[in-house]
Amino acid sequence: MKPPKNKQAELSMIYGRLSxxxxxEDLSTQRKCRPADWDKQAGRVKGNKEEARSINAWLDLLYARAHQCRQELYAAGKPFTARQVRKLMQGEELEPSKMLSEVWNYQLNYIIGLIxxxxxxxxxxxxxxxxxxxKKFLQLKYQTDDLRLDQLDHQFVKDYEYYLKTGHHVQNNTAIQIIKKLRTIVRIAMDFGWLQRDPFIAHRMRATEVHRDYLTGEELARLATKRFSKKLSVVRDLFLFSCYTGLSYADTVKLAATDLVTENGETWIQTHRIKNNNRVRVPLLPPAKLLLQHYAHHPRRPEGKLLPNISNQKANAYLKDITxxxxxxKRLTYHCARHTFATTVTLTNGVPLETVGQMLGHRSIKSTQHYARVTDTKVRTDMQPVKKIYTGQALTLVTEAE
Structure with missing residues (x-):
């Protein structure tokens, strides 16, 4: 029993003590009695009056509940404290759910440390x-910028997908990429034991197939031989270099002399992609070698690099003028150069898909299939043996009798 703060009060609060x-850890029993009626040794109210029996019955119930909670925590096989027993008795959460922001910030800091x-x-x-x-979605839907992990469910994911397409105004494939980031966060939370159920278990999204433009052989030749203004010529040449090597814009402008190796008289590009650090090894085709020679002493070429450096945004803007x-x-962007390399430069000329994928720096053949397109020229070439088989054969048409 603890003495009341108001010394004039007749009744004092009874507390339970867990050890x-x-x-x-102390907890209030929500019951009071007169200090003179309290049996300190027994820990109960003296007497056999109705009020004393009611309070003691309640204290017996709390005593039994304390031991029951202790048994539950012991059966869980983990160490526990007096505070956890008290929380379990009072219906509180033993370990409050982590917040979504905690996991996301953990992942951001993890990435920052490994850039x-x-x-x-x-x-x-x-x-x-x-x-x-x-966070914009959370503000709109829940009027907050954070959420408990145990509040994430299938409806939350579906509502977020709907918001991205209608409120955030992105296309289906972009929405998929954004949601993939959330899915990674959820997987981390589950791996750490912070989340017990997967809100994505029933979620399905199908990517929209995108047919990105590429240059045919004839168009590639026209691009290489046409005269442009000085500013457009630089962008044209960078684009051409990527068409002949399959390098992305970022990998093209970072290319250094140390990325070129010579083996058995043949020059190779040997580097790692900025995007995923995958190894890239591509034989240097004659047109690409000529471009490197042309820019060997160009004033806009950064120190230690092989080609001029123009921003990706400006390059894409100039490509519109070139087109x-x-x-x-066609709607040409710089990324179309990789598709031109995969389709026109390599696949059309009989290079196997697996080899193309290795030169593009792909881990999976599925990634390469998004770039490679079977052109009419390839279909015509592949069908020539079949055409010869049927050429000159007599063909008798059987029709229905009149």
Missing amino acids: VNGHT GKDYSKATLEKYQAGYKAL RELGLN
Whole structure:
């Protein structure tokens, strides 16, 4: 029994004391009695009156509940404290759910610490953009910028997908990539034991197939021989270099002399992709070698690099002008160069898909299949043996009798 703060009060509050391994925790029994009626040794109210019996019955119930909670925690096989017994008795959470922000910030800090090793700066920016979109959704849907992990369910994921397509105004494939970031966060939380159920277990999204433009052999030749202004020529040449090597824009402008190796008289590009650090090894084709020679002493070539450096945004803007001057009815971006390499330069000329994938720096053949397109020229070439078989054969048409 604890003495009341108001010394004039007749009744004092009865407290229970839990002790586990020498550590104690007090809890209020929500019952009071007069100090003179309290049996300190027995820990009960004296007498046999109705009020005394009612209070003692309640104290017996709390005593039994304390031992029951202790048994439950002991059966769980984990160490526990007096505070955890008290929380269990009072219906509180033993371990409050982690917040979504805690896991996301953990992953952001993890990526930041491994930039240049396991992750690129672009990956960090994608996670940051995904987190920004998620907080906007939480503000709109829940009027908060954070949520408990145990509040995540299938409806939350579906509502988030709907928001990305209608409120955030992104296309289906972009929405898939943003949601993948959230799925990674959820998987981390489950791996750490912070989340027990997977809100994505019934979630399905199908990517929309994108047919990105590429240059045919004839168009590639026109691009290489047409005269452009000085600013457009530099972008044209960078684009051509990627068409002949399969390198992305970022990998093209970072290319250094140390990335070129010579073996048995043949020059190779040997580097690692910025995007995923995958190894890239590509034989240097004659047109690509000529481009390197042309820019060997170019004033806009950064120190130690092999080609001029122009921002990706400006390069894509200039490619629109180049497309217009060529009279092409295509939407060319710098990434189309990789598709041109995969389709026109290699696959059409009989290079196996597995080899193309290795030169593009892909881990999976599925990634390469998104780039490779079977062109009409390849179909025509492959069908020539079949055409010869049927050429000159007599064909008798059997029709229904009149």
